[in-house]
Amino acid sequence: MRVMVAGGAGFIGSNLIDALLEAGHSVVCVDNYFIGTKANIAHLHGREDFTFYEKDLSDREAVERIFEKEKIDFVYHMAANSDIQASAGAPEVEYRNTYTTTFNILEGMRKNGVKGLFFCSTSAVYGDAQGAHVDENYAPLRPISYYGGCKLGCEGIISAYTYMNDMHTMMFRFPNVIGPRLTHGAVFDFIRKLKADPTRLEILGDGHQCKPYLYVGDLVECIMRYTKDVPAGLTVYNVGGESQSTVTGIAQIVCREMGLKDVTFTYTGGRGGWKGDVPAFAYNLDKIHAAGWHASMTSDEAVAQTVRDVIGCRR
Amino acid sequence: MRVMVAGGAGFIGSNLIDALLEAGHSVVCVDNYFIGTKANIAHLHGREDFTFYEKDLSDREAVERIFEKEKIDFVYHMAANSDIQASAGAPEVEYRNTYTTTFNILEGMRKNGVKGLFFCSTSAVYGDAQGAHVDENYAPLRPISYYGGCKLGCEGIISAYTYMNDMHTMMFRFPNVIGPRLTHGAVFDFIRKLKADPTRLEILGDGHQCKPYLYVGDLVECIMRYTKDVPAGLTVYNVGGESQSTVTGIAQIVCREMGLKDVTFTYTGGRGGWKGDVPAFAYNLDKIHAAGWHASMTSDEAVAQTVRDVIGCRR
Numbered sequence: 001m002r003v004m005v006a007g008g009a010g011f012i013g014s015n016l017i018d019a020l021l022e023a024g025h026s027v028v029c030v031d032n033y034f035i036g037t038k039a040n041i042a043h044l045h046g047r048e049d050f051t052f053y054e055k056d057l058s059d060r061e062a063v064e065r066i067f068e069k070e071k072i073d074f075v076y077h078m079a080a081n082s083d084i085q086a087s088a089g090a091p092e093v094e095y096r097n098t099y100t101t102t103f104n105i106l107e108g109m110r111k112n113g114v115k116g117l118f119f120c121s122t123s124a125v126y127g128d129a130q131g132a133h134v135d136e137n138y139a140p141l142r143p144i145s146y147y148g149g150c151k152l153g154c155e156g157i158i159s160a161y162t163y164m165n166d167m168h169t170m171m172f173r174f175p176n177v178i179g180p181r182l183t184h185g186a187v188f189d190f191i192r193k194l195k196a197d198p199t200r201l202e203i204l205g206d207g208h209q210c211k212p213y214l215y216v217g218d219l220v221e222c223i224m225r226y227t228k229d230v231p232a233g234l235t236v237y238n239v240g241g242e243s244q245s246t247v248t249g250i251a252q253i254v255c256r257e258m259g260l261k262d263v264t265f266t267y268t269g270g271r272g273g274w275k276g277d278v279p280a281f282a283y284n285l286d287k288i289h290a291a292g293w294h295a296s297m298t299s300d301e302a303v304a305q306t307v308r309d310v311i312g313c314r315r
Numbered sequence: 316m317r318v319m320v321a322g323g324a325g326f327i328g329s330n331l332i333d334a335l336l337e338a339g340h341s342v343v344c345v346d347n348y349f350i351g352t353k354a355n356i357a358h359l360h361g362r363e364d365f366t367f368y369e370k371d372l373s374d375r376e377a378v379e380r381i382f383e384k385e386k387i388d389f390v391y392h393m394a395a396n397s398d399i400q401a402s403a404g405a406p407e408v409e410y411r412n413t414y415t416t417t418f419n420i421l422e423g424m425r426k427n428g429v430k431g432l433f434f435c436s437t438s439a440v441y442g443d444a445q446g447a448h449v450d451e452n453y454a455p456l457r458p459i460s461y462y463g464g465c466k467l468g469c470e471g472i473i474s475a476y477t478y479m480n481d482m483h484t485m486m487f488r489f490p491n492v493i494g495p496r497l498t499h500g501a502v503f504d505f506i507r508k509l510k511a512d513p514t515r516l517e518i519l520g521d522g523h524q525c526k527p528y529l530y531v532g533d534l535v536e537c538i539m540r541y542t543k544d545v546p547a548g549l550t551v552y553n554v555g556g557e558s559q560s561t562v563t564g565i566a567q568i569v570c571r572e573m574g575l576k577d578v579t580f581t582y583t584g585g586r587g588g589w590k591g592d593v594p595a596f597a598y599n600l601d602k603i604h605a606a607g608w609h610a611s612m613t614s615d616e617a618v619a620q621t622v623r624d625v626i627g628c629r630r
Binding site for chain 2: 088091092095099100103106107110125127136137138139140141142143144145146147148149150151152153154155156157158159160161163164234236275276
């Protein structure tokens with residue numbers, strides 16, 4: 001198949017492209033390097049099965065031109081402002097990079113008869129469920145971050161486009177994803193801070209924030225498996241691991257993997273790391289488990305592997 | 316209070332403005348006459364307590380200038396493309412007039428510290444619930460029209476803004492609203508068609524589509540009552556009547572009220588009137604009833620009163 005990966009120079013997108021090319025697909029990657037990086041896809045340039053457009057997906061005309069030129073069979077839409085903390089003071093970023101990119105891609109698909117879509121949604125659509133094990137039909141959906149609010153908006157308009165245009169859409173809601181090419185988040189921050197000062201580590205919040213972390217390799221394997229034959233209509237799965245990591249636990253794993261001892265942890269305090277941060281979160285994964293998929297790593301194992309990936313990449 | 320009514324020249328907005336002025340509020344109305352009309356607010360010009368801006372709410376700079384100039388205490392956001400059938404072939408209209416207007420208003424509020432919001436949501440966020448009596452926590456929300464999809468997006472981003480900016484937000488999900496100044500929909504279409512040809516009436520679908528119709532006077536009274544003192548955070552109510560009208564029933568009422576006999580009904584056939592039309596819909600209204608509000612008219616009474624209003628207005 002000829003597939004488009006929107007946001008393909010990003011952390012998850014670039015890992016997905018590696019898997020798609022490995023599986024024999026031809027990939028059209030669109031990215032404006034807003035969060036994605038040239039380094040993430042540098043190894044792909046020159047391949048005949050890889051085409052790259054440095055374009056802003058919030059530019060509707062640019063998106064439509066790509067759809068008109070390329071004969072796309074299936075779209076993997078991974079483009080968004082994935083840095084929730086960064087957009088807390090600048091919601092415009094979410095309007096443009098999370099919502100408008102989605103609308104433009106859907107318009108490109110509608111006008112060019114493209115029926116297959118994979119969309120990265122997020123646990124952030126659930127808002128602060130106060131620790132409830134949320135399944136795909138949990139309600140009410142009350143996102144507390146601009147990112148979660150715009151992703152819920154994407155889900156809504158994707159639902160409408162899917163119905164109106166007889167599309168085959170697969171949507172995963174997943175939590176924090178980590179692994180090689182990570183660009184932000186607690187694991188990334190802790191490594192960066194400890195490289196600068198290996199004696200102490202400032203931790204946002206009270207350290208008790210507890211969330212599931214999913215290894216990017218597990219996520220990519222799951223995407224590949226469930227986009228082979230997407231049923232008609234809209235299918236939604238929670239995708240993640242069953243276990244969780246606390247922020248203090250992450251700090252301990254990062255120190256251990258970096259070989260650091262006697263690091264002093266200090267805490268900024270408060271229930272969440274920042275306003276819009278969901279402090280505790282747990283998934284009900286019955287649906288994806290019933291479909292036959294399980295994460296290969298625990299949350300803590302994913303953290304440890306990511307530290308090894310990131311340190312390894314930079315050595 | 317000094318209140319903004321976004322979309323105030325529209326059907327519901329202009330009826331609301333009449334009530335707000337009557338209650339002693341000072342009103343800033345913003346409308347670009349996309350669906351709203353000059354006639355709807357002609358009677359208000361010259362009043363000291365009424366200020367009008369002919370501006371497109373999808374123009375962010377224009378919206379922000381109004382917020383900077385006017386000291387707004389509370390926003391009634393009634394602006395949207397309310398004609399679902401019209402946007403079925405042009406989803407761009409919903410992106411601009413339903414979603415982007417909402418985002419721009421929220422940005423104007425955030426930057427100018429405005430905390431109070433009323434938002435018109437819709438039964439369309441529920442999608443085709445196959446006749447289930449949906450309450451406010453019904454899931455999953457799977458809108459089937461671009462309008463419903465964009466309104467769900469508005470709900471998502473409003474949820475995030477409310478949390479992030481400590482807003483007081485009241486949101487009503489209501490079904491078809493009818494009454495004086497109506498501009499589209501089955502009742503409006505039937506009157507128009509029967510004025511052109513009083514011997515026959517073409518009905519979209521099979522005539523069995525069954526939905527609750529709410530009289531605009533009832534809705535405005537409900538809005539006025541529950542926006543007097545909006546609690547902190549986001550409050551969502553289903554608002555409507557308990558009864559329903561079938562499309563064939565509406566046709567019969569319209570004929571009766573227009574004094575027409577022996578009109579031949581023809582049907583285009585199919586379960587819905589058009590793609591994206593939800594053919595059967597029923598609300599669970601326990602929450603608004605528990606809060607002390609009930610519609611004063613049945614759905615059929617609302618239809619009959621609307622025919623009298625519309626014919627009366629045009630005589």
